[in-house]
């Protein structure tokens with residue numbers, strides 16, 4: 022029977038627009054089958070939907086409910102419960118794991134076993150028993166160094182012996198270490214702003230240098246230029262006598278930065294062990310690495326806190342001085358051939374400072390070149406340095422043996438007090454506050470510039486010439502001045518050793534062997550990041566909770582619709598019976614869902630790299646693989662993303678009861694979470710740490726608004742701006758939602774009209790998902806490029 026349309030009376034129209042359907046107006050006007058019922062073909066019967074099935078409006082047969090779904094008789098929607106049950110089980114399991122984790126860590130804390138690297142050292146010890154010939158000059162063995170060249174209290178420490186043996190074993194490369202020559206070094210970042218000028222000299226391998234100068238004198242810049250972290254704008258640098266870019270040797274150098282860049286969520290041992298695992302030769306067995314790490318921890322005096330978290334300035338767990346020692350330990354475990362330290366003793370008490378310096382001095386004896394920026398060293402530490410480079414306003418003021426320094430200033434007319442620490446007196450003089458040490462009135466104006474001039478003139482003349490008696494032995498204070506050739510200042514002469522091709526080859530081979538393989542590095546970074554997340558349980562659960570809450574709120578907003586989120590024009594021949602259309606509700610659920618995900622995911626995602634830029638820079642400049650770090654970190658946040666989107670989807674699904682399947686909804690939410698995480702990571706990298714969360718939330722709202730709901734995509738198409746909208750993941754996400762919720766209703770409504778009205782294409786769910794995946798991945802690639810570029814720029 023074809024439909025016969027009754028002319029609409031006002032009463033009928035009012036009912037149509039308020040309730041959405043018109044009551045039958047006589048026996049000839051057909052009606053759409055009510056929700057909760059189905060009307061089999063023929064159209065004369067209206068049957069109740071049975072238990073286990075559901076019947077949205079206009080059903081001609083019941084729809085079978087999914088396994089476990091709640092579908093009482095006369096259901097118009099199914100409430101899917103399996104994902105909810107799965108979620109509860111999963112969350113319970115997670116809770117149990119956390120409780121077990123707590124119990125295990127409490128048990129570990131109680132079980133403070135007496136620790137000894139010797140006990141851990143099994144096979145490694147046999148290997149180490151064969152003493153090695155060192156790269157040091159004059160050539161000697163570790164045993165000789167231990168017996169003759171280190172203090173007795175150190176050499177009698179078994180952990181120290183193991184440490185020295187390991188270092189000796191690691192650095193022997195055909196008797197060549199790392200020496201540096203630099204000539205007329207300049208660094209001028211902007212025209213007219215000279216940070217370093219005319220710094221020339223040489224640092225021999227196996228020597229121990231102190232770099233001193235006032236604040237802003239250019240010490241850190243000099244060290245950065247020498248390490249190849251900052252490109253010099255003038256002059257040249259030679260490594261082992263050959264012009265080279267030092268950044269290529271980063272696996273062989275260690276750098277302890279001024280600030281303690283360590284991971285606060287890890288323990289002392291975990292921080293040091295990670296550095297060792299990534300940087301030691303890949304052929305090393307893990308137990309040998311552990312033994313070496315044990316010996317380092319013991320030597321830097323951290324055995325008693327090795328299992329304590331490092332903490333940070335906001336929530337300190339170990340002290341500032343201990344944190345500094347962790348930072349030093351991380352470099353020592355890499356067994357570098359040259360180690361650069363930026364103020365390693367700041368924050369340490371006098372005893373710890375001198376024990377660290379003695380340790381550094383001991384490895385110098387093995388052939389490691391040590392270059393230390395130091396402020397206010399105590400006298401004993403000051404004299405522990407072989408050589409001294411004094412900088413003022415970016416220029417050299419003195420460069421040569423430490424024992425000559427006092428004599429040099431005495432030769433300029435300064436009287437150094439016998440009871441004062443010469444380091445303090447020298448610092449006073451080179452920072453322009455040395456008037457009290459001289460009676461010469463000519464030092465009162467621009468004293469630093471004059472000191473620089475004086476040094477330039479004298480170094481050209483070679484100030485320590487045998488015949489030059491201006492440096493009388495009596496003028497040196499606090500040191501044993503001997504006019505011995507071994508104390509000749511290295512800076513005024515070329516470096517005696519130029520590495521042979523064979524030695525160069527050996528250095529390269531050593532470098533190639535250093536460092537774990539890429540997959541191993543990625544695994545270590547992944548594991549470390551998971552540990553960080555486990556330690557930050559609070560924010561982890563908070564993030565998941567926010568996901569659940571956001572999903573619940575969106576679901577609640579659609580709850581009253583009882584799953585009927587769409588109403589369109591009926592198919593022919595019933596089109597004229599169509600009531601008010603609703604093309605907005607489904608798209609709005611997509612829009613709101615996208616925005617909620619944006620809010621829930623962007624702020625935590627900013628933290629992924631935003632808070633670790635400094636760690637990344639430190640590790641990459643020490644030769645860690647940047648891509649392994651990035652990949653490990655990215656993979657480690659995937660479980661977090663999955664869990665957040667699972668909670669979001671379950672709560673949204675159970676309340677909104679959309680027609681799209683749970684799996685499809687979960688996949689769309691997951692990929693949208695993935696995209697937002699990628700976008701927010703990029704933002705976290707570009708902007709300042711404190712602005713990151715706000716800007717990331719803004720960006721995620723923008724991509725949500727570009728989802729094609731308001732303004733509708735159909736309108737955007739008229740403006741010829743669809744391409745721009747399609748660049749946002751929001752469009753693909755909303756399209757997937759609209760498409761999958763409407764397609765099951767194609768038996769009832771004219772979907773092509775809905776498609777034209779909304780502007781979305783239906784039936785390309787897979788394409789939508791692939792593109793969401795691609796956009797999220799592009800954000801990640803972009804984030805990686807940003808991370809690496811910014812590390813280089815810095």
Ligand SMILES: Nc1ncnc2c1ncn2[C@@H]1O[C@H](COP(=O)(O)OP(=O)(O)OP(=O)(O)O)[C@@H](O)[C@H]1O
Nearest residue numbers: 210211216234235236237238239240241242243279
């Ligand atoms: N890339 C750069 N661009 C512009 N200025 C720079 C750059 N690098 C360093 N400077 C400036 O050069 C000066 C010297 O900096 P540097 O960090 O080398 O000093 P420093 O001697 O190590 O000081 P401190 O002892 O206080 O750490 C500072 O004024 C710093 O702001």
